[in-house]
Amino acid sequence: MPCNRIFERPLADKVNPISEDEPSPESPFYRNWHFINSSAGLLVGHQRLASYFELFPKEDWDHKKNMTTRAARQAMEARTRNRRLITTNSGLxxxxxxxxxxxxxxxxxxxxxxxxxxxxxxxxxxxxxxxxxxxxxxxxxxxxxxxxxxxxxxxxxxxxxxxxxx
Structure with missing residues (x-):
């Protein structure tokens, strides 16, 4: 089953926000930002992956949001390290x-x-x-x-x- 760039099933509406500005390498958002942006053009449910994320300005990265989303960010980082998103010809x-x-x-x-x-x-x-x-x-x-x-x-x-x- 070859890998391609099309996924046929729609996902949920907009999910966690992501900044349009690249975070600094010290930022807790750095790895996940690069993971999502490296696949921003991947078609998921006939829409670009990036369209499922709401952009927010860099100044909104406050400490409280950092602490609230820490577990989710760390889980995503662990599962996506040295990985990329793919879709198959059959839509998986x-x-x-x-x-x-x-x-x-x-x-x-x-x-x-x-x-x-x-x-x-x-x-x-x-x-x-x-x-x-x-x-x-x-x-x-x-x-x-x-x-x-x-x-x-x-x-x-x-x-x-x-x-x-x-």
Missing amino acids: LGLAPVLTQPGDAVMVLIGHGRPVIARRVKDDFGEDTPLWRLIGEAFVNGMMEWEMMDRDIMSGPKKIKQINFI
């Missing part, structure tokens, strides 16, 4: 390694509980080879905990093929 939203590129494949490997991101290895002429390079594990909503295996593979005769990683 996920978190994948930051090295993931459009065209990479999301795979469910038998015997492995999480989806992985893999990229076809090209030959010297830029043509696909039968080899794959493993990029890393991913979270893809709808493919976790054997959801895809139960729904798509075990529901009827499917062709399972062997692949080779380098």
Whole structure:
């Protein structure tokens, strides 16, 4: 299942605010600001991801708001470190390694509980080879905990093929 840039299902209305100004590296908002802005153009429910966030001026970053949102910010930072948002051709939203590129494949490997991101290895002429390079594990909503295996593979005769990683 290739990664692409379109997600078909709408999300909730506007969520936590984000500043239009880049926070300083010392700011508790710095990492999350960069994570969200790096995917600002990703289409989610036919809208840019950035449209789900309300912008607020830098001067509104007061200490009280900082303390109130600390747990949520820390949870987001822990889960998004070295990750990026992706969508699949079938409309599933996920978190994948930051090295993931459009065209990479999301795979469910038998015997492995999480989806992985893999990229076809090209030959010297830029043509696909039968080899794959493993990029890393991913979270893809709808493919976790054997959801895809139960729904798509075990529901009827499917062709399972062997692949080779380098």
